[in-house]
Amino acid sequence: GQNIDQPTEMTATEGAIVQINCTYQTSGFNGLFWYQQHAGEAPTFLSYNVLDGLEEKGRFSSFLSRSKGYSYLLLKELQMKDSASYLCAVREGWVSGGYNKLIFGAGTRLAVHP
Amino acid sequence: EPEVTQTPSHQVTQMGQEVILRCVPISNHLYFYWYRQILGQKVEFLVSFYNNEISEKSEIFDDQFSVERPDGSNFTLKIRSTKLEDSAMYFCASSEASGSYEQYFGPGTRLTVT
Numbered sequence: 001g002q003n004i005d006q007p008t009e010m011t012a013t014e015g016a017i018v019q020i021n022c023t024y025q026t027s028g029f030n031g032l033f034w035y036q037q038h039a040g041e042a043p044t045f046l047s048y049n050v051l052d053g054l055e056e057k058g059r060f061s062s063f064l065s066r067s068k069g070y071s072y073l074l075l076k077e078l079q080m081k082d083s084a085s086y087l088c089a090v091r092e093g094w095v096s097g098g099y100n101k102l103i104f105g106a107g108t109r110l111a112v113h114p
Numbered sequence: 115e116p117e118v119t120q121t122p123s124h125q126v127t128q129m130g131q132e133v134i135l136r137c138v139p140i141s142n143h144l145y146f147y148w149y150r151q152i153l154g155q156k157v158e159f160l161v162s163f164y165n166n167e168i169s170e171k172s173e174i175f176d177d178q179f180s181v182e183r184p185d186g187s188n189f190t191l192k193i194r195s196t197k198l199e200d201s202a203m204y205f206c207a208s209s210e211a212s213g214s215y216e217q218y219f220g221p222g223t224r225l226t227v228t
Contacts, residue, residue: 031215042205042219043157087157091215101147101170102217104157 002026004105006088011111012078020073020108022088030100031091034062034073037107038084046086047073075110083112116140118220120206126226127196135191135223137206146189147207147217148181150174157205163189196227 003025012018024032031050035043049055049064049071061074073086085107091100119138127133139146148160162169163181171179180192189208193200203224207217 033216035219042221045216045218048216089157100215101159101162101172102149102157103159106156 002090002092002103004088004090004103006086006105006108008106009109009111011113014078014080014112014114016078017074017076018078018110020075020086020088020110022071022073022105024069024071024088024090024105026090026092026103028092029066029090032062032064032071033089033091033102034060034071035087035089035104036084037087043087078112080112080114083110085109116142118206118208118218120204120220120223122223123221124224124226126228129198129227130195133193133196133225135193135204135206135225137189137191137220138187139189139206139208140218141187143208143210143218145169145209145215145217146181146183147209148191149205149207149219150202151205151222152202160191160204193225196225198227201225201227 006022033048034046036046037043046060047062049062054063059076064071087107088105089102092103121136146163149157151157159172161171161175161181178194182190203222205222206220209215209217
């Protein structure tokens with residue numbers, strides 16, 4: 001079965017740090033992605049983890065623990081424009097290749113306030 | 115920066131009609147996907163396409179759906195006889211043959227079935 005859980009909503013203050021958690025149970029695992037989605041727009045890529053550990057990319061970092069089926073996205077120095085939905089997605093598949101599908105969580109709606 | 119494009123941005127159709135949604139993936143990408151997102155719900159995988167054939171399809175992608183790469187640039191999704199429940203945002207995505215296999219999403223086509 002497939003199950004990807006993340007909190008429905010979070011709020012944070014401008015300039016602060018927020019951590020969005022994601023837990024997953026999928027029949028195969030070939031990498032975990034975080035996407036940002038503003039209302040009515042397409043998901044845009046933020047980060048990718050396939051090995052355990054932390055990946056840092058400017059104000060955004062993502063962590064993965066494959067043994068725990070757990071990832072988080074860390075957003076630092078929050079800005080008002082970071083108000084969006086953040087989607088955790090697992091690339092499911094046993095085969096190494098670009099065609100593996102993405103299974104998305106329901107997304108976490110982040111509201112950044114002054 | 116190269117991007118995935120989709121047309122039309124919004125399509126309104128009557129139940130039972132056929133619709134074709136069009137996508138132009140990034141030119142050097144070899145893997146193509148369709149996802150859909152019903153309003154307020156999560157992004158769902160429909161189909162992946164590689165080397166001129168379907169790699170994988172979900173339960174949603176029934177006989178009413180088909181995909182085609184009619185030429186070297188376009189990738190289309192056809193729904194033969196639309197139902198009310200087909201109303202959703204349809205996203206096309208593409209990815210490279212190597213690397214992190216990040217999937218780049220197009221801006222989406224909002225399909226409204228009346």
